[in-house]
Amino acid sequence: MNLENIRVVLIETSHPGNIGATARAMKNMGLKELVLVNPKYFPHDNATERAGGADDILANALIVDDLKTAIADCELVMGTSARERSLPWPSCDPRQAAEKISPVSHQANVALVFGRERTGLFNEELHVCHWHIIIPTNSEYSSLNLAAAVQVICYELRMTDMITIPLQEQFEWATADEMQAFYCELEKVLTHIKFYKPELPRQLLPRMQRLFNRARLEKNEMTLLRGIFAKILRTTVNY
Amino acid sequence: MNLENIRVVLIETSHPGNIGATARAMKNMGLKELVLVNPKYFPHDNATERAGGADDILANALIVDDLKTAIADCELVMGTSARERSLPWPSCDPRQAAEKISPVSHQANVALVFGRERTGLFNEELHVCHWHIIIPTNSEYSSLNLAAAVQVICYELRMTDMITIPLQEQFEWATADEMQAFYCELEKVLTHIKFYKPELPRQLLPRMQRLFNRARLEKNEMTLLRGIFAKILRTTVNY
Numbered sequence: 001m002n003l004e005n006i007r008v009v010l011i012e013t014s015h016p017g018n019i020g021a022t023a024r025a026m027k028n029m030g031l032k033e034l035v036l037v038n039p040k041y042f043p044h045d046n047a048t049e050r051a052g053g054a055d056d057i058l059a060n061a062l063i064v065d066d067l068k069t070a071i072a073d074c075e076l077v078m079g080t081s082a083r084e085r086s087l088p089w090p091s092c093d094p095r096q097a098a099e100k101i102s103p104v105s106h107q108a109n110v111a112l113v114f115g116r117e118r119t120g121l122f123n124e125e126l127h128v129c130h131w132h133i134i135i136p137t138n139s140e141y142s143s144l145n146l147a148a149a150v151q152v153i154c155y156e157l158r159m160t161d162m163i164t165i166p167l168q169e170q171f172e173w174a175t176a177d178e179m180q181a182f183y184c185e186l187e188k189v190l191t192h193i194k195f196y197k198p199e200l201p202r203q204l205l206p207r208m209q210r211l212f213n214r215a216r217l218e219k220n221e222m223t224l225l226r227g228i229f230a231k232i233l234r235t236t237v238n239y
Numbered sequence: 240m241n242l243e244n245i246r247v248v249l250i251e252t253s254h255p256g257n258i259g260a261t262a263r264a265m266k267n268m269g270l271k272e273l274v275l276v277n278p279k280y281f282p283h284d285n286a287t288e289r290a291g292g293a294d295d296i297l298a299n300a301l302i303v304d305d306l307k308t309a310i311a312d313c314e315l316v317m318g319t320s321a322r323e324r325s326l327p328w329p330s331c332d333p334r335q336a337a338e339k340i341s342p343v344s345h346q347a348n349v350a351l352v353f354g355r356e357r358t359g360l361f362n363e364e365l366h367v368c369h370w371h372i373i374i375p376t377n378s379e380y381s382s383l384n385l386a387a388a389v390q391v392i393c394y395e396l397r398m399t400d401m402i403t404i405p406l407q408e409q410f411e412w413a414t415a416d417e418m419q420a421f422y423c424e425l426e427k428v429l430t431h432i433k434f435y436k437p438e439l440p441r442q443l444l445p446r447m448q449r450l451f452n453r454a455r456l457e458k459n460e461m462t463l464l465r466g467i468f469a470k471i472l473r474t475t476v477n478y
Contacts, residue, residue: 030377138269215454
């Protein structure tokens with residue numbers, strides 16, 4: 001994924017706050033290029049306020065007269081739509097869209113086109129698009145806020161961008177060997193305080209194993225627990 | 240996924256517009272239950288305006304005084320965090336979070352906890368959580384708008400809802416309330432045997448919290464562990 005080659009196009013946005021929130025959503029996810037087709041009010045204080053620290057994206061936003069100009073140099077155009085249209089079009093969810101965009105973005109410009117707050121994209125605008133992205137929603141209440149839709153799609157782009165980067169393991173886990181030694185000590189302590197009675201085992205030891213195996217013990221945690229065991233052994237009266 | 244068992248908890252929200260936008264994001268994705276911990280302004284016109292058609296969620300929102308009350312009956316608590324903390328906690332991205340939440344949501348309440356606009360969740364709030372959800376962002380501009388974060392996570396819940404088949408849960412898990420009582424007893428025991436010294440805490444209690452939250456305690460396991468604690472208290476010399 002090359003996020004810098006992916007542009008967000010907003011068509012005839014009514015609420016400047018949505019333009020600001022779009023800029024913020026884009027910058028959070030690593031996108032930079034915003035194109036506004038006939039915004040109703042722009043620049044505007046509400047846009048700047050909702051943009052937070054993404055005012056650079058607003059400052060660099062390009063304002064144009066029509067969609068054709070906004071997407072002229074793009075090889076892949078994805079439109080957003082709240083529902084299936086009368087003329088069915090190739091459509092996908094945001095995750096599938098990110099998968100389609102990823103290879104293209106390395107060598108060409110890609111446009112994500114978002115329609116008006118109330119009426120979305122018109123049919124002739126939708127027909128310019130290669131794909132329609134449909135964000136899955138509650139069928140009883142499906143109208144997503146404009147900037148929320150931008151956020152979801154940009155998030156999927158970033159997720160797809162990251163999938164190749166392995167998640168870093170932050171813990172050092174105990175080995176099976178160490179776990180074995182740990183359970184021996186646990187048994188010793190439980191026997192010592194007479195909570196565990198070998199003649200009446202009640203599955204106590206397997207239950208403890210199930211619990212600590214489920215957690216997976218970090219080496220540091222095991223050291224702490226063994227410290228607690230030692231302390232109990234030293235302080236109990238073995239009556 | 241049972242979206243109706245998943246609650247969104249917003250802590251000390253400053254901007255009522257964010258509460259409204261949260262309600263809209265929730266309803267779009269099929270969630271219903273909103274709990275507000277000490278909101279600065281609520282109800283408020285900005286909340287109603289940004290909620291759009293999700294004003295029913297605002298009307299039914301529960302307002303409480305502290306996080307403890309908000310999550311008392313939840314068996315799985317996921318906190319949102321913008322970064323790794325000094326004491327690393329089990330963390331996951333929103334997609335992994337949705338996978339973890341899905342099976343639990345069929346039989347128990349789940350809480351998604353979101354912090355303050357500027358300062359997020361405090362450490363003691365993060366330590367109550369089983370997992371921290373970290374939304375991947377641009378490292379140069381990582382502060383997501385509150386409602387945008389809610390939108391992304393609720394979207395992932397819906398996506399997972401569309402893909403997964405419920406797993407049969409075979410355990411009865413402890414609630415957050417019960418876990419709280421458990422940690423109080425653990426602290427008492429560790430103090431009693433002088434392993435824990437309040438003047439030199441060394442993050443011992445959060446480490447224990449992290450371990451047992453990660454495992455998730457079954458009610459039976461908790462009973463066993465509390466039995467062990469009681470036995471230790473009875474058999475140790477408080478020198």
